[in-house]
Amino acid sequence: MTISHFSAVLLFSLFTSVVFGITQRSNPRMMIRFGAFCFVLFVGGTVVASWLMWLIKH
Numbered sequence: 001m002t003i004s005h006f007s008a009v010l011l012f013s014l015f016t017s018v019v020f021g022i023t024q025r026s027n028p029r030m031m032i033r034f035g036a037f038c039f040v041l042f043v044g045g046t047v048v049a050s051w052l053m054w055l056i057k058h
Contacts, residue, residue, distance in 0.1 A: 013042035 003011070021035025 009043065009046045013039050013046075016042065 017035040017039040020038045021031040025031045025034045
């Protein structure tokens with residue numbers, strides 16, 4: 001099974017965000033909010049970094 005780089009980023013972001021949400025917050029509602037926040041930051045940071053690398057190359 002082969003996955004793309006973006007799919008790998010999404011999987012990494014999902015699993016890491018779940019762990020961060022569970023371990024960093026005690027209230028279940030805050031766990032979900034913090035996990036979603038981390039997910040958005042991971043994926044957004046990857047997209048921004050990839051555009052920066054593309055700009056540096058070109």
